[in-house]
Amino acid sequence: MLKSLTLVALAFAQHVQAAAYTPACSASNFSFPELDGTASMSITAVPIYNYTATSLSIGGILGSTYTISFCNVSVTYTHPGSGDAVNLQVWLPSPSSWNGRLQAVGGGGYSASFGSLYMTQAVGTGYVALDTDAGHIRGTEHAQSPDTWALIGPGNVNMQLVDNWGSTSVHEMAIIGKAVTESYYGTNPSYSYFTGCSGGGRQVMMSAQRYAGDFDGLLAVAPAINIENFIPAGYWATQVMLDLGVIPPPCEVEAFTKAAINACDALDGAEDGIISSLALCDFDAHQMIGQDFSCNGTTLQFTEAGAATVQAAWTGPSSADGKVGWFGLNKDASLSTSYISTECSSNGTCTAVGQLLSSWIQYFLAKDPSWDASTMTNELFMDYLQQSEQDYDSVLAADNPDLSAFRVAGGKMITWHGLADETIPPNGTIAYMEKVLEMNPDSSEFIRFYEAPGVGHCYGGAGAAPVDALAQLVSWVENGTVPETLAAADTSGRPRELCAFPLQQVYVGGALDSADSFACRPRAENGTLASETSFV
Secondary structure (H helix, E strand, O other): OHHHHHHHHHHHHHHHHHHHHOOOHHHHHOOOOOOOOOEEEEEEEEEEEEEEEEEEOOOOOOOOOEEEEEEEEEEEEEEOOOOOOOEEEEEEEEEOOOOOOEEEOOEEEOOOOOHHOOOOOOOOHOOOEEOOOOOOOOOOHHOOOOOOOOEEEEEEOOHHHHHHHHHHHHHHHHHHHHHHHHHEEEEOOOOOEEEEEOHHHHHHHHHHOOOOOOOOOEEEOOOOHHHHHHHHHOOHHHHHHHHHOOOEEEEEEHHHHHHHHHHHHHHHHHOOOOOHHHHHOOOOHHHHOEEEEEEHHHHHHHHOOHHHHHHHHHHHHOOOOOEEOOOOOOOOOOOOOOOOOEOOOOOOOOEEOOOOHHHHHHHHHHHOOOOOOOHHOOOHHHHHHEEEEEEEEHHEEEEOOOOOOHOOOOOEEEEEEEEEOOOHHHHHHHHHHHHHHOOOHHHHEEEEEEEEEEEEEOEEEEEEEEOOOHHHHHHHHHOOOOOEEEEOOOOOOOEEEEEOOEEEEEEOOOOOOOOOEEEEEEEOOOOOOHHHOOOO
């Protein structure tokens, strides 16, 4: 207790010292730290006043508008001999506005960072904010494809930029960001945090697994743990669709999802538009063939090709020997977002659209900007899946269950995943957490994972998403308040508590708008565990 009080007093004294200090927002006030394998290219510092932007918190669906003033420090550096140029942004609030903490924010898709989309809210809530572009172009508009950076030339992947994106830039961001913070305020941050969703969640996981001492607290939402597996595997439904030569309209795809929800919603006893008892849902799309559904006011019938395509998205791909493949999406996920993305013209002709999944095969596997997906056979698709595992697992996979270094460093992590995620199969995260628990049965002391039934990718869906997971993480790190459950609410404001894995949210009776109607219980004995599926 005495040690804890001493640390709190020291942190408070550092914060008071920083608040009384008036630093200069000038490049001359900053220097590049000693960091093996890097060389500084430039440092700029510009004071920004009354900057107004709408910004999201990680895992949040509703943005808020902030007006902030800060010192914008931009650090550009290279890895000598590689020809890359990595840019790191550090946004420093005024000493009187600083809460003494640092928050790094991740990116998503093929972009390592989203800039002001996340950084503005961090500064607006008192944090020093930082992100890195990993040597790529940052921003949401570059998240769908790596076309601007993946290849040096046809057949030649830029492995330095892949390595930057994989993990190297994450560690460098922490070291440089803390050095800039210390130069500006005259003290280090009392606590440092790293938050990210999707690709940003993978960056966060990499920090825990490879650079355990860089951050005190980590928040990984819907982490893209095995991006080298699930991104190319996610193209399987489109491959089946193109092989059949029939492109279903979006309304048919959505009608299949609705039919699955209608069939499996009540299996948990609560009819709330959410499939919570996933292991009990044995609905097969083929049983709907020939039945009617409504498409924008027109009555159509479910087709065999549509059923085969949807079922492929749910099961995921698998080679004949069952050794190559990946998990599919759960049956209440919105398939038309990524896995079966189609659009139709006014004459009824439908085509496949979307780059997120196909871009991986095009640039990292075929390594050809002119690659034509329509020429790919099923056999070549399976070969590409195996190639992706072999070529990129060591660089990009954030699936090492040995978190002993993170535990020793005193770090704490909260991670959660929506079970109706339409982009990253949540069973991949569940399989990883099973391995973590198997390796360390007491891992809940430093990492806690929560399933969010009915929640989509990072946010959205019919389910309840965490309302402020970062606040619960901060309380755990700084006050020792263990997040036994994660406070959540759906878009109507109905509260629910998310359960720490391996416990499962169960309806116990009562009104659906009451959190007391749900409880955390051990998983059903007949529940299928994610790790029971075997892949290379």
